[in-house]
Amino acid sequence: MHFKNKIVWITGASSGIGKELAYQLSRQGAILILTATNKSALEQLKVELANSKVDILPFDLLKIDAIPQLVSDAIAINGQIDFVIQSAGQSQRSMAVDTGMGVYERLMNLNYFAPVALTQAILPHFIKRDAGSMTVISSIAGLIGFPLRSSYSASKHAIKGYLETLQCEIYKTNIHVSIVYPGRINTDISKNALSGDGQRFGDTDENSDAGMEVDLCVKKIISGILKKKKVIYILKAERLLFWLWWFIPNLYYKIAHKKGVQ
Numbered sequence: 001m002h003f004k005n006k007i008v009w010i011t012g013a014s015s016g017i018g019k020e021l022a023y024q025l026s027r028q029g030a031i032l033i034l035t036a037t038n039k040s041a042l043e044q045l046k047v048e049l050a051n052s053k054v055d056i057l058p059f060d061l062l063k064i065d066a067i068p069q070l071v072s073d074a075i076a077i078n079g080q081i082d083f084v085i086q087s088a089g090q091s092q093r094s095m096a097v098d099t100g101m102g103v104y105e106r107l108m109n110l111n112y113f114a115p116v117a118l119t120q121a122i123l124p125h126f127i128k129r130d131a132g133s134m135t136v137i138s139s140i141a142g143l144i145g146f147p148l149r150s151s152y153s154a155s156k157h158a159i160k161g162y163l164e165t166l167q168c169e170i171y172k173t174n175i176h177v178s179i180v181y182p183g184r185i186n187t188d189i190s191k192n193a194l195s196g197d198g199q200r201f202g203d204t205d206e207n208s209d210a211g212m213e214v215d216l217c218v219k220k221i222i223s224g225i226l227k228k229k230k231v232i233y234i235l236k237a238e239r240l241l242f243w244l245w246w247f248i249p250n251l252y253y254k255i256a257h258k259k260g261v262q
């Protein structure tokens, strides 16, 4: 498998992991379709990627009902889509007790219902061609809970359940689904996260600052997709946390509390 002349649709392409995916896949000769809400950021990226064929499709993925039309529009641009990488997402920085229901709803819509709606809408296209690759960026918070992430972690756990079920169902087809579980990656995710009242958190945190550089993270994602890995872990020290959670859960909760509760 390779990306040269393949049509790759990236959501969340205006920032962080999605933007870096656009840079690296453009260098590998991919034909790109880029989605996010920030139209001017996408236009700027298109200018930077002038050596590649790039189309932008600005869209607010919270408009779940309009996602089937978005998928039709994306397919219509080049007549088909070979790879979809869903990186759009938002995190949270608030204790569960201080988090309003609006935050739970919004993050469930963006991190769960939107990728489900997009996947549901593109599956018939993949099934018709018996080809296609779908990657969704989840999080280690989609595997284990962590303080200040109640709604984020719940939404990422939910998408795991949907995608793993799909992986079982499509097992005998030529459609591939990869779920990516990054630990801390150095992007603006913390700044762009929601506070408990639904406002933008607007600040970085030591977890993000200590995170893996985004270019290394994206190299690992691309390599995993090309190897058709069903699960792509991008973890450093978080591997130990996961191990503790599995084997000595009480110690995990103690350490997670100490690290995460401010």
Ligand SMILES: NC(=O)c1ccc[n+]([C@@H]2O[C@H](COP(=O)([O-])OP(=O)(O)OC[C@H]3O[C@@H](n4cnc5c(N)ncnc54)[C@H](OP(=O)(O)O)[C@@H]3O)[C@@H](O)[C@H]2O)c1
Residues within 6 Å of the ligand: 011, 012, 013, 014, 015, 016, 017, 018, 035, 036, 037, 038, 039, 041, 059, 060, 061, 062, 086, 087, 088, 089, 090, 091, 110, 137, 138, 139, 140, 181, 182, 183, 184, 185, 186, 187, 188, 189, 190, 192, 208, 211
């Ligand atoms: N960075 C980490 O430590 C980390 C760790 C684990 C998992 N992840 C996951 O990795 C993915 C990318 O995160 P990141 O670190 O790259 O964060 P980021 O820099 O904040 O990027 C988030 C992207 O999502 C897009 N987005 C947000 N709301 C949207 C909406 N309503 N409609 C369409 N697009 C929307 C943003 O674009 P606009 O603002 O233009 O809409 C932006 O392009 C997320 O799913 C995140 O949960 C990140």
